[in-house]
Structure formats: structure tokens, C-alpha cells
Amino acid sequence: MIKLVRLRTPAEVGLRAAQIVAETVERRPQAVLALPTGNTPRGMYKELGRLHDQGLDFSGVTTFMLDEYIGVAKDNRYSFTRYLDEHFYTKVNVSPARRHGFDSLCADPEAECRRYDRAIAEAGGFDLAILGIGSNGHVAFNEPGEFFSLASHTQRLADDTIYRNSGRLTREEQGSDSEAGLATEFPTNAMTVGMGAVLNARSLLMLATGEAKSGAIAEMMNGRVTTRLPASLLQIHDDCSVLADPAAAGDSGNASAEKQDSYD
Ligand code: GLP
Numbered sequence: 001m002i003k004l005v006r007l008r009t010p011a012e013v014g015l016r017a018a019q020i021v022a023e024t025v026e027r028r029p030q031a032v033l034a035l036p037t038g039n040t041p042r043g044m045y046k047e048l049g050r051l052h053d054q055g056l057d058f059s060g061v062t063t064f065m066l067d068e069y070i071g072v073a074k075d076n077r078y079s080f081t082r083y084l085d086e087h088f089y090t091k092v093n094v095s096p097a098r099r100h101g102f103d104s105l106c107a108d109p110e111a112e113c114r115r116y117d118r119a120i121a122e123a124g125g126f127d128l129a130i131l132g133i134g135s136n137g138h139v140a141f142n143e144p145g146e147f148f149s150l151a152s153h154t155q156r157l158a159d160d161t162i163y164r165n166s167g168r169l170t171r172e173e174q175g176s177d178s179e180a181g182l183a184t185e186f187p188t189n190a191m192t193v194g195m196g197a198v199l200n201a202r203s204l205l206m207l208a209t210g211e212a213k214s215g216a217i218a219e220m221m222n223g224r225v226t227t228r229l230p231a232s233l234l235q236i237h238d239d240c241s242v243l244a245d246p247a248a249a250g251d252s253g254n255a256s257a258e259k260q261d262s263y264d
Pocket of ligand 1: 036037
């Protein structure tokens with residue numbers, strides 16, 4: 001069953017997520033973490049940097065990025081490798097030898113996915129997988145479809161994902177590129193951990209903020225389990241929490257008193 005934790009603001013989602021990660025690392029200094037990218041976890045990473053400055057030690061921790069675009073150099077603005085360096089690895093002390101990522105520029109992405117699964121298995125699987133959710137219900141880059149793959153795999157991105165992810169940076173961050181330039185430059189294929197590694201994680205923690213996620217969250221919580229909404233598969237996990245702000249939880253601006261009371 002999925003536990004929905006309602007929080008009052010996106011900032012609280014980030015702070016609570018960081019707290020949970022910190023508790024995991026304190027309890028288990030050798031923890032294996034799966035790490036998300038995107039806008040949603042930025043606050044969590046910022047807080048983890050702050051907690052590290054106050055003594056939280058990541059030196060024994062092993063990390064795995066959840067997914068990466070194919071064919072994107074590290075200096076590309078869309079690179080998830082770059083994102084994790086910028087938001088996390090430069091702020092904490094995860095040993096470089098224990099940071100795992102897909103090599104975006106590898107010659108053979110299928111072989112790269114097999115290598116990645118071997119590394120996950122050698123690490124003993126994830127203790128805590130921190131996840132985001134696409135507004136189409138994707139988890140990492142496991143997109144909706146007829147089937148899902150347990151193993152890490154290459155994935156052609158859904159049109160909705162391309163549309164949303166290509167526009168996720170601010171105009172300032174996009175520099176002088178025109179809209180057209182961005183669209184043609186945007187990668188359309190990715191490598192992702194499969195649902196097997198996600199579902200095998202000891203604990204799952206999903207972060208969701210903003211109204212664009214509310215439909216997927218509602219379906220994930222209340223709908224049937226279907227490959228058409230990969231996040232719905234999390235229903236079969238026995239330790240899965242979702243931290244959501246009111247917009248993602250589907251509570252309108254004037255949430256009922258009962259809903260207000262249910263905020264954490
Ligand atoms: C990308 C990532 C997902 C992430 C999603 C949400 O598609 N592959 O792992 O969950 O973005 O991103 P955001 O937090 O920016 O909404």
C-alpha cells in the first residue's frame with residue numbers, strides 16, 4: 001500500500017525528504033540510494049548539502065542515478081549526470097568510487113544497461129529509492145506502455161515527457177537558444193533502471209509537487225495496477241511513501257478542514 005504524506009508546501013516536501021534520507025544514512029552509513037533528477041528534488045538536495053555541512057556523513061554511501069538521456073555530453077544542460085554533480089555530489093562527500101551513473105555517451109546503451117544492473121546487484125540493491133513521477137505516471141524513465149521491463153533498458157521517451165522536460169529550465173538557464181533550437185537539441189531516448197530494481201528497493205520515497213502531477217498521483221493511489229501508469233506498480237510495494245504538496249495531492253486551494261487536519 002502507498003502511504004500519502006500531505007505537506008503544506010513544496011519546500012516542506014524537500015525538507016521532509018532530506019530528513020528521511022538523513023535518517024536512512026545515519027541508521028545505515030553504507031546505505032545504497034537511488035537518486036532522482038528534475039525540478040522536484042532540488043530542495044531535498046539543497047537541504048542534504050546543509051545537513052552535510054552540519055556533519056551528515058555520506059562517505060560510506062553508494063548512489064545510483066535512476067536514469068539518463070542517451071547521447072548527451074556532461075556539459076549539456078539536459079545531462080542528469082551534470083545535474084547530480086551540481087545539486088548533490090559537489091555539496092556532500094559521496095566517494096567518487098561509489099557514485100554510479102549511466103554513461104550517456106557509451107557506444108552500446110543496451111550493454112551499458114546490463115552493466116548497470118550488474119553494479120546494482122553487486123551493491124545489494126537499493127536501500128532507499130527516491131523517486132519523482134512524470135505527469136504521465138512514469139517512474140524514472142519507465143514510460144507508459146503495453147509492457148514494462150524489470151531490467152534496466154533503453155527507452156524512447158513519450159511525447160509528453162519530451163515536451164515537459166525540454167521546457168523545464170528557466171529562460172535564463174536556456175541562454176539565448178530559440179525554442180526551435182531547444183526542441184531539435186533535446187534527446188529523445190534514455191537509459192533507465194527498470195521497475196525490477198525499483199520494486200526490489202527496501203523502501204521507496206516518491207516526491208511530487210504541483211498540479212501537473214495530481215492526475216498521476218490520484219491514479220497511482222486509487223487506480224488499478226497497470227503498465228499504462230508505471231507508478232501504479234508501486235502499489236505492490238510494502239514500504240512506499242509519497243510526499244506531496246497540496247497541489248499534487250489534489251487538494252484545491254480551499255482544502256476542507258478535514259484535509260487541512262490531515263497535513264503532516
Ligand atoms: C524526469 C525524470 C524522472 C522524474 C521526472 C519529474 O522525467 N526522468 O525521473 O521523476 O523528470 O521531473 P520534475 O521533478 O522536473 O517534474
